[in-house]
Amino acid sequence: MRTIIIRSFVFLVVCIFACGAPFVITAGSAAEKEPIKLGHVYVMSGGAAMYGKNSAAATQIAIDEINKAGGVLGRPLEVIFRDTKMSPDVGVREAKNLVLNEKVFMLTGSLSSGVALAISAYAKEQKILYFNSMAHTPKLTNEEGHRYFFRWSTNSTTQHKSGALAAAKHWGHKKVVIVAPDYEYGKSFQRIFWKFYPQYVPGAKTVSEIWIPLGTKDFTPYITKLMGLDTELVASALYGGMQLAFGKQAKPFGLYDKFHFYGASDADTYALYPMKPGDPGSKGSLSTDRYPSWMGINAKSDAFVKKFREKTGRIPEFGSACQYISMHALADAIEEAGSLDTEKIIVALEGKVFDTLLGKIEMRACDHQFQTPLWIGIMGHTPDYQNLHITQRDKFDNPYVNYDTCEEVMALRKK
Amino acid sequence: MSIQSKVFTKRGWWNWSGTWLLVVLAFLIVLPFLIKSGSLSSVIEMMIMSVAACGLNLMIGYSGMVNFGPAGLYAFGAYTTALLLVNTNMPFWFAMIAGPVMTAIAGIIIGWFCIRLTHIYFALLTLAFSQLIYTIVYKWYGFTGGDTGIVGIRVPDLLAPLNHYYYFTLVITFVSIGLMWIVVHSPFGKVVQAFRENPERTESIGVDIKRCRLKVFVLQSFFLGAAGSLYCGFNHNVFANYAHWLKGTEFILSCLLGGIYNFFGPIVGAAVYIFLEQLVISYTEYWPFILGIIIILLVMFLEGGLAGFISEKFHIIRMRYDDTQG
């Protein structure tokens, strides 16, 4: 019995080798109607897998639409999906694989700023296009920005500067506590929010900074610490799973009744989960929403939401929306360039205004940062929409667009 | 006497295995001309992984101590090289050598604490140190780049093309494995295997076990650091993930897959692991599931690993051939 199993195992391994050999040795030949391949590298496993799956769905929807309309330059588009596992070295390895083995034309994706920076460096080396629609570190378009990189979503600068503006105008509190996850994104938040908030509220001071390690599940000690602080505003950069758990655990403490909250990503998070009135959530807090699809922005947005819901059963978040926009923009740019010459495509993209599901937006030439807007308001429930969302928006200067100026970007790049 | 029988007699055994070695080397030298650059990239990764796995196997296979945190040492080498290349004007070769050397020094310190323990306590302490290194790298944002790591590390123009780095890695891999071969077959290597089998007896004949263990730990650290430095030069980046314990499981799995009781086991294991991973990932996102099944099959049915299995079969064939020769 044992020998049979061993022999089968060895046979299996040999077969796998035999099947794999053609991949290693033969070279492919290009044909006229051969698809243009794109590489989608995103986290598809572990706690953040949903974002990767959402982006993949949005990409596929866009590609299907483009192919149905005849493809690009007469050729269909094809996407290959790979998992970065939220790890930069895995991300680069998959990117390399896609570029060298699968011969993809361009790369797209990645939620994590670390992974994005790594892939961006690789793309720069290889001189191939890399689109990102989710990672928020300003570094991607500032210090580490380069010709081949294009960011289609907001970045930390606009998100947190707008938040600071809104919080200052709406409440103008002088005592602030910062709550942030202890990695690059959280550090960006603290740096940018606190750069601008004291400008708008003179005399404001940080009562305390609460840094929460990634992977924390039990926030109780942090919540109890917060309860004991003498503050008026709590500015938090928690998002996704962290925000959900924090909100759940904080509600019985009455944390949201004791202080005013600004949650940089709350609306994005809660947009993904149907909540019942009374459910733990940050009801009444100020939040940034980067894709308020329920607002009915325009017909394109409604159509996209409908397709996305059919495909995944979920509501799309801003990453998916921007990913969808970027794919259509790519197709338009290739058509305008008339070829797959990367340099011509870059020229076609720079400075162009695209009519998208978020409105008419420009792809800024100096740093390749799409001037994506965001919305801010107070969170709440309305009978017509199941999720917590920003219900009160009128007192705010929506939409907000607050990116670094081109001069500031160039100054950072010179350093 | 025909050449064949000379190759298969007991005295000629070295010739046989030496011939194989030359064949493999020749194959590796012409490889860049045979395959696509994507696959060449994978082969470089296989070589780097095999250096790490062989180094690790000095502990797991030869001295019977389970190092559950090789990733920390691997990352230590990678970060040493990276930080030297980014923050100083040191030449590339210097940074490459500094990686394993500094890791060996770290290995002295970490090893000194670890080798006092045995069995599961040893494994847990190595894990704790590895995670400590991970934490320090992750948090020391100003120095190590934290979770975003360091990208765009400079490499000399001579080594920039993939083919050139391939040969560079080939040379270093060959030298490293050669060094390990010498260690394993030296009297010291025999002592190490002796105390794996029977520590009390070995101690009773006057061997200072703690010192031996420490030496093995430092050796292993050196080669893990070398692998880390090579990888840093290959990828032109370093990230905190290099130190995460899950990365360490890749090295352990390579050793086990190939066979921990065979010198070439880890090399075979590294190659097969990377090959399988890339193959499966191109078809499905459920690689962890497949890997889980492979692990279960491996542990339950193939204890000697692939190399162990192959060498067992060759041994049987050889014995039978010797018998028929008379």
Place this chain on the structure above:
Amino acid sequence: MPIETLIRQTMSGLSMGMVIFMIAVGLCLIFGTVRVLNMAHGSMYMVGAFLCYWFNNVLFQHFTGSFWVVAIVAPLLVALVGLAVEMLLFRHIYSRDMIYQLILTFGVVLLIGDLCKIIWGVEYHLVSYPRFLDGAVNFLGITFPTYNIFLIITGVLVFVGLWVLMQHTRVGRIIRAITYDRDMVNALGVNVRRTYTVIFVLSCWLAGLGGVLTAPINVITLGIDAEILIECFIIVVIGGLGSMAGAFVGSIIFGLVNSFGILIAPRLAIGFSFLLMAFILIIRPWGLMGKPE
């Protein structure tokens, strides 16, 4: 430090500690007797949490009071999964080298992890607090959630229950004897192999129970198995591999160190646990209350 802060952080530390105790004690039990560090323990916890979500939010969402039924049924199902794993896989490797045992449990982690992904998908899932425990109580000048107090009480009950099991039942006496001297117990004619199965199943049941009971305060998603595993390792090391009382005390220390640590030196919190783990292993490898080997 004001007295309210002291009380608050103590309570949150206790809550954190008892949560981790309920999950870690199973691992402690396995290690003390079978001497295998079961990495799949975190996976059992995750299965328990997913089952809780599945039953509460999907299958039986229209039944009120279902949470308590789930709290009884789900851990039993997890115990069944544990039984299957033990019978098919683990029982064959008790005599093998440690490296093979560890890596086999790791293989099971990968398998269960991807199975959860295939069955339940990649989203975050939330389970509501059970109806009578979703408020807060006021005492000694602070507000503290009812559910967290419930968890503290449950943790203590689990400890007491296990202690009674160990001290006053035949199975418990055998388990304790195995911890001291396995070969002697075997020589006395006790079926040690069967006891191992019982221990393994019990430990999976505890992990599943931990998963279900902590589901309302956590987010249920992929990846929670690996996160909880490292914490369990730390507790088991601090308390002493094999000592239940050690795990109890170790958990409380862990919780309190975390909750007060973030007051004093917040940025270093992430490193505390590993430093503590390394420290204990260096100074006193058998932990606070374990048995020196």
